[in-house]
Amino acid sequence: MSTKTEEFPAIQPGASLIIAWQIKNKRALVVGGGAVAAGRLSALLNANALVTLVAPSSNLSPEVASRIADVSLTTPSSEGATPSLTYIDRVFAGESDLEGMEMVLTAIDEIGLSSRICEMCRTRRIPVNVADVPPECDFYFGSIVRRGPLQIMVSTGGKGPRIANRVRRAIEGTLPDRVGDAIESVGTLRSELRKVANGKDKATIERRMDWMVRVCDKWSLAELAEMDERMRQEVLDGWEDNVAKGYWDVNAGVLGKAASALGLGKCPARDSPDGKASRCPFVLTSSGFLLGLTAGVVATAAVMRRWN
Amino acid sequence: MSTKTEEFPAIQPGASLIIAWQIKNKRALVVGGGAVAAGRLSALLNANALVTLVAPSSNLSPEVASRIADVSLTTPSSEGATPSLTYIDRVFAGESDLEGMEMVLTAIDEIGLSSRICEMCRTRRIPVNVADVPPECDFYFGSIVRRGPLQIMVSTGGKGPRIANRVRRAIEGTLPDRVGDAIESVGTLRSELRKVANGKDKATIERRMDWMVRVCDKWSLAELAEMDERMRQEVLDGWEDNVAKGYWDVNAGVLGKAASALGLGKCPARDSPDGKASRCPFVLTSSGFLLGLTAGVVATAAVMRRWN
Structure with a gap:
């Protein structure tokens, strides 16, 4: 039986019990x-x-x-x-x-x-x-980051308050600017969905949960924050056919296609839908490559023309 | 007096009171x-x-x-x-x-x-x-990230547990792998400093705090995690002359110089010492530029040689 212990994360003493205390109206x-x-x-x-x-x-x-x-x-x-x-x-x-x-x-x-x-x-x-x-x-x-309904607490158990502040700042720099709005968007989408599909039977509840998960996973946090009434309606239109529409499915205008072609939003290196496109290694490296290619062609052409 | 209110962050109700509960030995x-x-x-x-x-x-x-x-x-x-x-x-x-x-x-x-x-x-x-x-x-x-003495709790007050998990994963992806070790390093450096400079007068306490802050701010979290006995000694050697040594000051070997020349560790775009060099926009873009430049020179030279 003791070998079973290996299957689960080992206990790592020395942590604090971090909890959200309910002090509302108290x-x-x-x-x-x-x-x-x-x-x-x-x-x-x-x-x-x-x-x-x-x-x-x-x-x-x-x-x-x-x-x-x-x-x-x-x-x-x-x-x-x-x-x-x-x-x-x-x-x-x-x-x-x-x-x-x-x-x-x-x-x-x-x-x-x-x-x-x-x-x-x-x-x-x-x-x-x-x-x-x-x-x-x-x-x-502890050190707290707040973005509307989102709260992040950083604690080092008193061992490194200055490092805690640095980790907090690093997290602040990583969070999409409007992550609080993203959470509000998900909340609104969920409540709108309940109006469209208001069944209380187990099958409907499960289908709702599954659809919400698939939709959410198609949107980055930055994209969710941008979800307005029009986009939400287009997303909800997918419910009947059990289709989960992503950001580019409901924003496929000219700008959308241009951005899509540039690789924004589909950087192959991002391992989550929440990478910042502007920091995507693929976009950065390929921009650099194009710049370098141009410089190389122009410079070499100029030099070789002089030689000839 | 009511204009004074503007000077301080506005109260944003709707948060939880996130605290580290002391349950140790209880x-x-x-x-x-x-x-x-x-x-x-x-x-x-x-x-x-x-x-x-x-x-x-x-x-x-x-x-x-x-x-x-x-x-x-x-x-x-x-x-x-x-x-x-x-x-x-x-x-x-x-x-x-x-x-x-x-x-x-x-x-x-x-x-x-x-x-x-x-x-x-x-x-x-x-x-x-x-x-x-x-x-x-x-x-x-809530959703917790744990790295040794570091704990990060992500809470959406129940509004978006799935988003909370995504934020948690995004944070996990951002944290230097050995941030826990970095916090331990700072703790060890601080206790070693207290042995070297053990004064309990106000002036010494303040000088110690100031020196620790200056040293810490020179090291990224990833670098702090690497701080071994030798590096720590070299850093502590700076105390007498009130010099705060950074990672490259105590690792100025051939490899260090090469990495330094490549821009790792001094990416001009990082706004904190904790950017991941491998994700630094400057490093990525300039690598891309060099690659592109080479490709441009080679391709143009080949094409022009054929023309001539």
């Missing part, structure tokens, strides 16, 4: 108003949390001050899922500040007070993060 | 033994958790069975920070199974039982995830 407390607190505050508000920030107004970073001044955040909304910020202008007051909180983040200079807050949270089993004090953190933050 | 319960449970189990063991898995042995996926059969996981270790797996061959027994648990993950088909487990966990404020039932999840899992 109350979270930020203690402190400096630069670190500003980052915590953004992360919580982006995740639609109901944030209370406790810090003396004499001690606010410009970013925290600007969030507090932002009426779209501080005016209570009757709609659900709207992030909100309640500001309390004083130092942390004790246990009463933890009432109803589902998460607590402290970013203050007073180490003793931080430790006491951490202890109170742990007694109440409220997840807590004390900035810069790892043993007092139930969780850490 | 007890976690997995209920279920199928394919989903296998994924949960790996994630927890990779994060050095002390896992208890409860599931009837009649119902185990091959992967879960292989983990249970792996003595390196199931033999208690006296060293700390070693992941461990305790297997209990039965169905979930009730509240007593939650005793001492810091996290609970269920992946079973019984929806009613899952809901009851979720409720018990929430009463006890134990973070819980019920597979496939979002309202019963305090947190979600």
